[in-house]
Amino acid sequence: MIAIKPGPQKLRVMWEAFMSFRVVLLAAAAALLAAPNSTAAQSLDFVAYQSNVEPIFLTKRDGFTRCVVCHGGATNSFSLVRLRPGVNTYTEDQSRKNFEVVSRLVVPGKPEDSHLLMYPLVPDEGGAAYHSGGRQWPSKSDPNWQVIAKWINGQK
Numbered sequence: 455m456i457a458i459k460p461g462p463q464k465l466r467v468m469w470e471a472f473m474s475f476r477v478v479l480l481a482a483a484a485a486l487l488a489a490p491n492s493t494a495a496q497s498l499d500f501v502a503y504q505s506n507v508e509p510i511f512l513t514k515r516d517g518f519t520r521c522v523v524c525h526g527g528a529t530n531s532f533s534l535v536r537l538r539p540g541v542n543t544y545t546e547d548q549s550r551k552n553f554e555v556v557s558r559l560v561v562p563g564k565p566e567d568s569h570l571l572m573y574p575l576v577p578d579e580g581g582a583a584y585h586s587g588g589r590q591w592p593s594k595s596d597p598n599w600q601v602i603a604k605w606i607n608g609q610k
C-alpha cells in the first residue's frame with residue numbers, strides 16, 4: 455500500500471507553513487507598495503517643483519495641447535488638479551496635491567527611469583511608442599526635459 459494522501463497532522467503543518475509564508479509575502483508586498491511614494495516625495499524639492507516644473511504643464515507648446523488640458527482631473531496616473539476655465543495658475547494647496555502625484559511618476563536621481571520624462575519623449579530617444587498627448591519632448595536636450603531632469607536629480 456502506498457500512502458497517497460497526507461494524514462490530517464501533516465496537512466495541518468503544511469497549512470500553517472503556508473499561512474505564515476503568506477503573512478511574510480503580504481508584508482513584503484505592502485512595504486514595496488508604500489516605500490517608493492513616500493521616499494520619492496521626501497527627496498524631491500517642492501519649491502523647485504512649484505517654480506520650475508509645474509509651469510511646464512501649464513504652458514502651450516507649438517503644435518501641442520497643454521498637459522493640463524488632458525491631465526487636469528485625468529483618470530490615468532498623471533492626474534493634475536483640474537483648473538476652472540480661464541484660470542491658469544495653481545494655489546499652493548493644489549500645487550502640493552500635484553506634487554504628490556507627479557512625485558510618483560519619477561525616480562529621484564534617475565531621469566531616464568522616470569515615466570514623466572520617458573513617456574512623452576520621441577521613441578528615437580527611448581520614449582513610448584504612443585502617447586495620446588503627442589511627443590511633447592522632442593529630445594533629451596529639450597529645455598523642458600532638462601528642467602525636469604534637474605529637479606529629479608535634486609539640482610537647483
Ligand code: HEC
Binds near residue numbers: 531
Ligand atoms: C491630448 C491629451 C493629452 C495631452 C495634451 C497630454 N497628455 Fe499625457 N496622456 C494622455 C492620455 C490619454 C494618457 C494615457 C495613456 C495614453 O493614452 O497615452 C497620457 C499618459 C501620460 C503619461 C503616463 C501616465 C501613466 O499612466 O503613467 C505621462 C507621464 C504623460 N501623459 C505626460 C504628459 C505630459 C508631461 C504632457 C505635457 C507635456 C502631456 N502628457 C500631455 C493625454 C494627454
